[in-house]
Amino acid sequence: MNIGVDAMGGDFAPKAVVLGAIDASHELSKDARIVLYGDEVAIKEQFSLNGGMPSNIDVVHTTQVIDMGDSPAQAFTQKPDSSIVVGFTHLKMGKIDSFASAGSTGAMMVGCMFVSKVIDGVSRPGIGTVLTTKNGGKVMLLDIGLNVDCKPEVLNQYGLIGSIYSEQVMGVKNPRVALLNIGEEPEKGNSQSKAAHAIMKEQGGLYNFVGNVEPKYLFSGECADVFVCDGYVGNIILKLCEGIYSLAGDSVQSTEIVAGFNYEKEGGTPVLGVNNSVIIGHGCSSVLAIKNMILQAEKSVESQLVSKLKDAFKSI
Amino acid sequence: MNIGVDAMGGDFAPKAVVLGAIDASHELSKDARIVLYGDEVAIKEQFSLNGGMPSNIDVVHTTQVIDMGDSPAQAFTQKPDSSIVVGFTHLKMGKIDSFASAGSTGAMMVGCMFVSKVIDGVSRPGIGTVLTTKNGGKVMLLDIGLNVDCKPEVLNQYGLIGSIYSEQVMGVKNPRVALLNIGEEPEKGNSQSKAAHAIMKEQGGLYNFVGNVEPKYLFSGECADVFVCDGYVGNIILKLCEGIYSLAGDSVQSTEIVAGFNYEKEGGTPVLGVNNSVIIGHGCSSVLAIKNMILQAEKSVESQLVSKLKDAFKSI
Numbered sequence: 001m002n003i004g005v006d007a008m009g010g011d012f013a014p015k016a017v018v019l020g021a022i023d024a025s026h027e028l029s030k031d032a033r034i035v036l037y038g039d040e041v042a043i044k045e046q047f048s049l050n051g052g053m054p055s056n057i058d059v060v061h062t063t064q065v066i067d068m069g070d071s072p073a074q075a076f077t078q079k080p081d082s083s084i085v086v087g088f089t090h091l092k093m094g095k096i097d098s099f100a101s102a103g104s105t106g107a108m109m110v111g112c113m114f115v116s117k118v119i120d121g122v123s124r125p126g127i128g129t130v131l132t133t134k135n136g137g138k139v140m141l142l143d144i145g146l147n148v149d150c151k152p153e154v155l156n157q158y159g160l161i162g163s164i165y166s167e168q169v170m171g172v173k174n175p176r177v178a179l180l181n182i183g184e185e186p187e188k189g190n191s192q193s194k195a196a197h198a199i200m201k202e203q204g205g206l207y208n209f210v211g212n213v214e215p216k217y218l219f220s221g222e223c224a225d226v227f228v229c230d231g232y233v234g235n236i237i238l239k240l241c242e243g244i245y246s247l248a249g250d251s252v253q254s255t256e257i258v259a260g261f262n263y264e265k266e267g268g269t270p271v272l273g274v275n276n277s278v279i280i281g282h283g284c285s286s287v288l289a290i291k292n293m294i295l296q297a298e299k300s301v302e303s304q305l306v307s308k309l310k311d312a313f314k315s316i
Numbered sequence: 317m318n319i320g321v322d323a324m325g326g327d328f329a330p331k332a333v334v335l336g337a338i339d340a341s342h343e344l345s346k347d348a349r350i351v352l353y354g355d356e357v358a359i360k361e362q363f364s365l366n367g368g369m370p371s372n373i374d375v376v377h378t379t380q381v382i383d384m385g386d387s388p389a390q391a392f393t394q395k396p397d398s399s400i401v402v403g404f405t406h407l408k409m410g411k412i413d414s415f416a417s418a419g420s421t422g423a424m425m426v427g428c429m430f431v432s433k434v435i436d437g438v439s440r441p442g443i444g445t446v447l448t449t450k451n452g453g454k455v456m457l458l459d460i461g462l463n464v465d466c467k468p469e470v471l472n473q474y475g476l477i478g479s480i481y482s483e484q485v486m487g488v489k490n491p492r493v494a495l496l497n498i499g500e501e502p503e504k505g506n507s508q509s510k511a512a513h514a515i516m517k518e519q520g521g522l523y524n525f526v527g528n529v530e531p532k533y534l535f536s537g538e539c540a541d542v543f544v545c546d547g548y549v550g551n552i553i554l555k556l557c558e559g560i561y562s563l564a565g566d567s568v569q570s571t572e573i574v575a576g577f578n579y580e581k582e583g584g585t586p587v588l589g590v591n592n593s594v595i596i597g598h599g600c601s602s603v604l605a606i607k608n609m610i611l612q613a614e615k616s617v618e619s620q621l622v623s624k625l626k627d628a629f630k631s632i
Contacts, residue, residue, distance in 0.1 A: 134563050190546075219563055232498060235498040
């Protein structure tokens, strides 16, 4: 398997990407290779400064970079030899099995929607994040920002998508899928969550819906394995936790939960519902974040997540 | 001034209420009295077990209690001698200047809407909470759950209401009012927050709007004094913080921010936009929470918050 990584993406590229790739290269399975897209000279310089290029890493030279200031859609046509465009082209051709970047989120999304394209039957792709719960457990929260005015039917689809992710990538058997809501009773919430609850309850066993769960149980790990919410709410939660983490830090044991808010531990956000494995990293990704983003991509490919998602949406 | 308190409200009533009232009675200003509503025998028994009744506390005997199982609207007519109904009647008559209860939130809201009634010009009342920020600062977040499908115009009104609360009760000069949102740019957010931003920006200086602020700055205290959001989002945040607090606790210094999530420190949630000072306490209010709820009621009356709100909405 080949894991494509944008070496030019992120605030500390290419250095953090090269160092993260070196760290990941030691932990990859035997048949996995990392393919770095970016300026070959700059990338190789980083390798020589850091002990040389491991044998399971390749470099594909690209000459352009999509900047944060570029219009994502325009950049995709105006910068055909950029690391992100070449990465998506190779992904589409099957030269790589996954593509990850901490660069322009907008350009990554253009690649997802117009190159990889949405899986048949999926209304709107979503992005998810894996949260660390009490006692080191893991839960998935989605959508965390791609879709900020979700129709209730879309929240129902996120239930199925999250369930498949949890089962295939996180190894949870028959994952409990909850609708994140401000009350447990079906009639609680806003108009969106009330309608979503009704649909999720009646979806006919495509996934294991456990009802509404309040955010106070998000990190307890007791009530659900997957939490579905509107992308606006999910993004609010993500950025709130980011703020708490930056203020409280992870310096002491008692802040186990807060320490879990460190985005570096997961490394990236999978785009779920498109025809390829795509992972978007945090703009300020550190070496650790890049390493974990690459290992997350490996797990996503290994688990055949995308074909499982395609099969699930074919049958409904 | 007379501060009415429902002695029968909350999971640990009347004991916690009596003990909280005793603690508060020592800190009240000279002209302030606490009026407890509830079963006189049960209340006086608690006083005799705890050193007697302070001279600045009165008791109004009531014979009924609105339970959590009661329909709030029906209970208001079916239990006319309940502590909450008598409390609101006295509030309306001017016998007390504020009414606080940790009992049935539904019944308290019925009292707000049908006895106190909404201030002329206010579209929808809201409820707010005061959050502790880094370095011990305070910010107000509203709405935190009364209004879960806010129209953008209502968010604009919450800007004004929050600004007046911050200035009058919290003593902030020219408070900075932010729209809590997932991005700083005006065009970020969902359809509701985009529309709200446009209205808040053009409200003509009724309050000091500083634009969108992301939730990562909610607890930093650097960007705003008042955060306006939809009640659904506010309630999600509140319950998320409650969960983090219950898992992480406040055992060590480094969790200063998390320790601030302890609802007991504020004691109650003011209902903002009705013609009286009304404060709703947490169902499981402790002695400390009750004490702080009473002191918060005193501050609200002292600051003449309600008449300031009335004046503000009269002039627009």
